[in-house]
Amino acid sequence: MKIASFNINGIKARLPALLAWLEEERPDVAVLQELKSLDENFPAEPIQDLGYNLETHGQKSFNGVAILSRFPLEDVRRGLPGDDDDEQSRWIEALVMGDGEPLRVCGLYLPNGNPAPGPKFDYKLAWMERLKARAEALLAAEEPAILAGDYNVIPQAEDCHDPKAWQDDALFLPESRAAFHRLVNLGLTDALRSVTDAPGTYTFWDYQGSAWPRNKGIRIDHVLMTPQAADRLEDCGIDTHLRDREKPSDHVPIWVEMR
DNA sequence: ATGACTACGCCACGTAGA
Numbered sequence: 001m002k003i004a005s006f007n008i009n010g011i012k013a014r015l016p017a018l019l020a021w022l023e024e025e026r027p028d029v030a031v032l033q034e035l036k037s038l039d040e041n042f043p044a045e046p047i048q049d050l051g052y053n054l055e056t057h058g059q060k061s062f063n064g065v066a067i068l069s070r071f072p073l074e075d076v077r078r079g080l081p082g083d084d085d086d087e088q089s090r091w092i093e094a095l096v097m098g099d100g101e102p103l104r105v106c107g108l109y110l111p112n113g114n115p116a117p118g119p120k121f122d123y124k125l126a127w128m129e130r131l132k133a134r135a136e137a138l139l140a141a142e143e144p145a146i147l148a149g150d151y152n153v154i155p156q157a158e159d160c161h162d163p164k165a166w167q168d169d170a171l172f173l174p175e176s177r178a179a180f181h182r183l184v185n186l187g188l189t190d191a192l193r194s195v196t197d198a199p200g201t202y203t204f205w206d207y208q209g210s211a212w213p214r215n216k217g218i219r220i221d222h223v224l225m226t227p228q229a230a231d232r233l234e235d236c237g238i239d240t241h242l243r244d245r246e247k248p249s250d251h252v253p254i255w256v257e258m259r
Numbered sequence: 260a261t262g263a264c265t266a267c268g269c270c271a272c273g274t275a276g277a
Binding site: 114166169204218 | 263264268274275
Protein backbone atom coordinates (compact mmCIF):
# COMPACT_ATOMS: atom_id res chain seq x y z
CA MET A 1 0.00 0.00 0.00
CA LYS A 2 1.37 3.38 -1.03
CA ILE A 3 0.43 6.42 1.06
CA ALA A 4 1.46 9.94 0.02
CA SER A 5 1.26 13.49 1.35
CA PHE A 6 1.17 16.52 -0.94
CA ASN A 7 0.80 20.23 -0.12
CA ILE A 8 -0.80 21.32 -3.38
CA ASN A 9 -0.99 25.09 -2.69
CA GLY A 10 -4.51 25.59 -4.05
CA ILE A 11 -6.74 22.85 -5.47
CA LYS A 12 -8.15 25.09 -8.20
CA ALA A 13 -4.74 26.18 -9.41
CA ARG A 14 -3.26 22.70 -9.07
CA LEU A 15 -5.97 20.31 -10.28
CA PRO A 16 -4.24 19.33 -13.57
CA ALA A 17 -0.94 18.75 -11.76
CA LEU A 18 -2.69 16.72 -9.06
CA LEU A 19 -4.59 14.53 -11.54
CA ALA A 20 -1.44 13.86 -13.57
CA TRP A 21 0.45 12.84 -10.41
CA LEU A 22 -2.38 10.58 -9.21
CA GLU A 23 -2.51 8.84 -12.59
CA GLU A 24 1.26 8.35 -12.72
CA GLU A 25 2.06 7.38 -9.15
CA ARG A 26 -1.29 5.85 -8.25
CA PRO A 27 -1.01 6.20 -4.47
CA ASP A 28 -3.57 4.08 -2.65
CA VAL A 29 -4.06 6.87 -0.14
CA ALA A 30 -3.12 10.55 -0.41
CA VAL A 31 -3.45 13.36 2.12
CA LEU A 32 -3.53 16.86 0.69
CA GLN A 33 -2.86 20.22 2.32
CA GLU A 34 -3.53 23.86 1.44
CA LEU A 35 -6.69 23.22 -0.55
CA LYS A 36 -7.62 26.91 -0.21
CA SER A 37 -11.20 26.00 -1.04
CA LEU A 38 -14.58 25.57 0.55
CA ASP A 39 -15.76 21.94 0.51
CA GLU A 40 -18.67 22.84 -1.79
CA ASN A 41 -16.25 24.27 -4.36
CA PHE A 42 -13.80 21.34 -4.23
CA PRO A 43 -13.53 19.61 -7.65
CA ALA A 44 -14.42 16.14 -6.36
CA GLU A 45 -15.61 14.49 -9.59
CA PRO A 46 -12.34 14.27 -11.56
CA ILE A 47 -10.65 12.78 -8.50
CA GLN A 48 -13.46 10.32 -7.83
CA ASP A 49 -13.35 9.36 -11.52
CA LEU A 50 -9.79 8.11 -10.92
CA GLY A 51 -11.15 5.67 -8.36
CA TYR A 52 -10.70 7.61 -5.12
CA ASN A 53 -13.00 7.99 -2.17
CA LEU A 54 -12.69 11.56 -0.98
CA GLU A 55 -13.09 13.34 2.36
CA THR A 56 -12.36 17.05 2.60
CA HIS A 57 -12.08 19.59 5.41
CA GLY A 58 -11.78 22.95 3.70
CA GLN A 59 -12.20 26.63 4.39
CA LYS A 60 -12.29 29.77 2.30
CA SER A 61 -8.97 31.04 0.87
CA PHE A 62 -6.58 29.36 3.28
CA ASN A 63 -5.61 26.04 4.81
CA GLY A 64 -7.79 23.02 4.02
CA VAL A 65 -6.93 19.30 4.10
CA ALA A 66 -8.26 16.15 2.42
CA ILE A 67 -7.90 12.37 2.33
CA LEU A 68 -8.13 10.41 -0.92
CA SER A 69 -8.30 6.62 -0.80
CA ARG A 70 -8.82 3.72 -3.15
CA PHE A 71 -10.02 1.76 -0.11
CA PRO A 72 -13.13 2.56 1.92
CA LEU A 73 -12.70 5.17 4.66
CA GLU A 74 -14.31 4.84 8.08
CA ASP A 75 -14.34 6.88 11.30
CA VAL A 76 -13.53 10.14 9.50
CA ARG A 77 -12.64 12.93 11.94
CA ARG A 78 -12.17 16.60 11.11
CA GLY A 79 -10.25 19.07 13.26
CA LEU A 80 -7.45 18.45 15.74
CA PRO A 81 -8.92 17.85 19.22
CA GLY A 82 -8.13 20.13 22.12
CA ASP A 83 -9.52 23.55 21.14
CA ASP A 84 -13.17 23.93 20.17
CA ASP A 85 -12.54 27.56 19.21
CA ASP A 86 -9.96 26.66 16.55
CA GLU A 87 -11.66 27.33 13.21
CA GLN A 88 -8.65 26.64 10.97
CA SER A 89 -8.98 23.51 8.81
CA ARG A 90 -5.68 21.77 9.41
CA TRP A 91 -6.46 18.18 10.43
CA ILE A 92 -8.34 15.22 8.98
CA GLU A 93 -8.01 11.53 9.84
CA ALA A 94 -9.71 8.31 8.88
CA LEU A 95 -9.43 4.55 9.09
CA VAL A 96 -8.32 3.08 5.75
CA MET A 97 -10.04 -0.28 5.33
CA GLY A 98 -7.50 -2.14 3.18
CA ASP A 99 -6.99 -5.85 2.68
CA GLY A 100 -5.38 -6.41 6.07
CA GLU A 101 -5.57 -4.62 9.40
CA PRO A 102 -7.17 -1.16 9.19
CA LEU A 103 -4.63 1.67 8.98
CA ARG A 104 -5.32 5.03 10.60
CA VAL A 105 -4.14 7.86 8.35
CA CYS A 106 -3.95 11.39 9.72
CA GLY A 107 -3.41 14.33 7.34
CA LEU A 108 -2.15 17.55 8.91
CA TYR A 109 -1.19 21.08 7.96
CA LEU A 110 0.77 22.47 10.88
CA PRO A 111 0.71 26.27 11.29
CA ASN A 112 3.57 28.22 9.74
CA GLY A 113 4.07 30.38 12.83
CA ASN A 114 5.72 33.43 11.28
CA PRO A 115 6.37 36.07 12.36
CA ALA A 116 8.02 34.82 15.53
CA PRO A 117 7.67 35.81 18.24
CA GLY A 118 4.01 36.76 18.08
CA PRO A 119 0.47 35.37 18.21
CA LYS A 120 0.97 33.22 15.10
CA PHE A 121 4.00 31.57 16.68
CA ASP A 122 2.08 31.03 19.92
CA TYR A 123 -0.69 29.37 17.88
CA LYS A 124 1.86 27.11 16.20
CA LEU A 125 3.34 25.93 19.50
CA ALA A 126 -0.11 25.42 21.05
CA TRP A 127 -1.18 23.42 17.98
CA MET A 128 1.91 21.24 18.36
CA GLU A 129 0.98 20.55 21.99
CA ARG A 130 -2.45 19.38 20.82
CA LEU A 131 -0.79 17.28 18.11
CA LYS A 132 1.38 15.64 20.76
CA ALA A 133 -1.72 14.79 22.80
CA ARG A 134 -3.40 13.19 19.76
CA ALA A 135 -0.22 11.24 19.01
CA GLU A 136 -0.08 9.98 22.60
CA ALA A 137 -3.62 8.65 22.23
CA LEU A 138 -2.77 6.97 18.92
CA LEU A 139 0.32 5.37 20.46
CA ALA A 140 -1.66 4.17 23.46
CA ALA A 141 -4.02 2.38 21.08
CA GLU A 142 -1.04 0.31 19.83
CA GLU A 143 -2.42 0.27 16.31
CA PRO A 144 -0.84 1.06 12.94
CA ALA A 145 -1.23 4.77 12.31
CA ILE A 146 0.61 7.39 10.28
CA LEU A 147 0.68 11.16 10.72
CA ALA A 148 1.52 12.70 7.37
CA GLY A 149 1.56 16.23 6.13
CA ASP A 150 3.15 19.65 6.01
CA TYR A 151 4.68 20.03 9.48
CA ASN A 152 6.25 23.43 8.76
CA VAL A 153 9.23 22.33 10.86
CA ILE A 154 12.81 21.84 9.65
CA PRO A 155 13.91 19.14 12.11
CA GLN A 156 17.69 19.49 11.83
CA ALA A 157 20.35 21.62 10.17
CA GLU A 158 20.90 19.03 7.43
CA ASP A 159 17.25 19.46 6.47
CA CYS A 160 17.87 22.90 4.98
CA HIS A 161 20.25 24.31 2.41
CA ASP A 162 21.37 27.23 4.56
CA PRO A 163 20.65 26.91 8.30
CA LYS A 164 21.84 30.48 8.94
CA ALA A 165 19.20 31.85 6.58
CA TRP A 166 16.51 30.07 8.61
CA GLN A 167 17.80 30.60 12.14
CA ASP A 168 15.18 33.24 13.06
CA ASP A 169 12.34 31.62 11.15
CA ALA A 170 9.41 29.92 12.90
CA LEU A 171 10.15 26.76 10.88
CA PHE A 172 13.61 26.38 12.40
CA LEU A 173 13.51 28.15 15.77
CA PRO A 174 14.62 25.96 18.70
CA GLU A 175 11.08 25.96 20.19
CA SER A 176 9.59 24.55 16.96
CA ARG A 177 12.29 21.92 16.58
CA ALA A 178 12.07 20.92 20.23
CA ALA A 179 8.30 20.46 19.96
CA PHE A 180 8.79 18.32 16.83
CA HIS A 181 11.41 16.20 18.57
CA ARG A 182 9.20 15.76 21.65
CA LEU A 183 6.56 14.40 19.26
CA VAL A 184 8.93 11.99 17.51
CA ASN A 185 10.46 10.96 20.83
CA LEU A 186 7.11 9.62 22.00
CA GLY A 187 8.01 6.64 19.84
CA LEU A 188 7.20 7.66 16.28
CA THR A 189 9.37 6.87 13.26
CA ASP A 190 10.34 9.59 10.78
CA ALA A 191 9.86 7.49 7.63
CA LEU A 192 12.28 9.38 5.40
CA ARG A 193 15.06 9.28 7.99
CA SER A 194 14.53 5.55 8.47
CA VAL A 195 15.51 4.94 4.84
CA THR A 196 18.22 7.58 4.30
CA ASP A 197 20.49 9.96 6.20
CA ALA A 198 21.39 11.85 3.04
CA PRO A 199 21.47 15.64 3.40
CA GLY A 200 19.91 17.81 0.71
CA THR A 201 16.69 15.80 0.75
CA TYR A 202 14.00 18.46 0.55
CA THR A 203 10.24 18.74 0.01
CA PHE A 204 9.88 22.52 -0.43
CA TRP A 205 11.61 25.18 -2.48
CA ASP A 206 10.51 28.83 -2.38
CA TYR A 207 9.19 30.27 -5.63
CA GLN A 208 11.55 33.22 -5.15
CA GLY A 209 15.21 33.64 -5.86
CA SER A 210 15.67 30.61 -8.09
CA ALA A 211 15.48 28.42 -4.99
CA TRP A 212 14.59 25.30 -7.00
CA PRO A 213 17.36 25.40 -9.65
CA ARG A 214 19.84 26.16 -6.87
CA ASN A 215 18.37 23.39 -4.66
CA LYS A 216 17.90 25.87 -1.83
CA GLY A 217 15.20 23.74 -0.26
CA ILE A 218 13.96 22.59 3.11
CA ARG A 219 12.53 19.31 4.43
CA ILE A 220 9.24 20.19 6.12
CA ASP A 221 6.79 17.55 4.83
CA HIS A 222 7.05 14.46 7.00
CA VAL A 223 5.51 11.03 7.52
CA LEU A 224 5.59 9.87 11.14
CA MET A 225 4.53 6.32 11.99
CA THR A 226 3.52 4.43 15.12
CA PRO A 227 5.61 1.30 15.80
CA GLN A 228 2.87 -0.93 14.42
CA ALA A 229 2.93 1.06 11.16
CA ALA A 230 6.73 1.43 11.05
CA ASP A 231 7.05 -2.36 11.26
CA ARG A 232 5.26 -2.48 7.90
CA LEU A 233 7.39 0.22 6.22
CA GLU A 234 9.13 -0.94 3.04
CA ASP A 235 10.25 2.31 1.43
CA CYS A 236 9.90 6.08 1.57
CA GLY A 237 10.60 8.64 -1.14
CA ILE A 238 10.03 12.15 -2.44
CA ASP A 239 8.59 12.91 -5.89
CA THR A 240 11.13 15.67 -6.48
CA HIS A 241 10.63 15.67 -10.25
CA LEU A 242 7.21 17.34 -9.92
CA ARG A 243 8.92 20.63 -9.01
CA ASP A 244 10.19 20.85 -12.61
CA ARG A 245 6.73 20.91 -14.17
CA GLU A 246 4.47 23.69 -15.40
CA LYS A 247 2.82 25.64 -12.60
CA PRO A 248 4.16 23.45 -9.80
CA SER A 249 3.28 23.64 -6.13
CA ASP A 250 6.16 24.93 -4.02
CA HIS A 251 6.00 21.54 -2.21
CA VAL A 252 6.46 18.06 -3.72
CA PRO A 253 4.87 14.80 -2.49
CA ILE A 254 6.44 12.48 0.06
CA TRP A 255 5.28 8.86 0.12
CA VAL A 256 5.69 5.59 1.99
CA GLU A 257 5.26 2.05 0.74
CA MET A 258 3.89 -0.34 3.37
CA ARG A 259 3.32 -4.05 3.49
C1' DA B 260 19.12 45.67 -2.95
C1' DT B 261 13.39 49.75 -1.24
C1' DG B 262 14.55 43.51 -4.97
C1' DA B 263 12.74 38.79 -5.05
C1' DC B 264 6.96 34.34 -6.53
C1' DT B 265 2.35 32.60 -6.25
C1' DA B 266 -2.66 32.03 -4.91
C1' DC B 267 -6.54 34.09 -3.25
C1' DG B 268 -10.42 37.30 -3.17
C1' DC B 269 -15.96 42.07 -2.46
C1' DC B 270 -11.04 41.69 -8.99
C1' DA B 271 -7.06 45.34 -6.79
C1' DC B 272 -3.55 45.19 -4.49
C1' DG B 273 -3.32 43.53 0.46
C1' DT B 274 -2.64 39.17 2.95
C1' DA B 275 -0.47 34.85 3.54
C1' DG B 276 2.66 31.58 2.65
C1' DA B 277 7.63 29.61 4.18
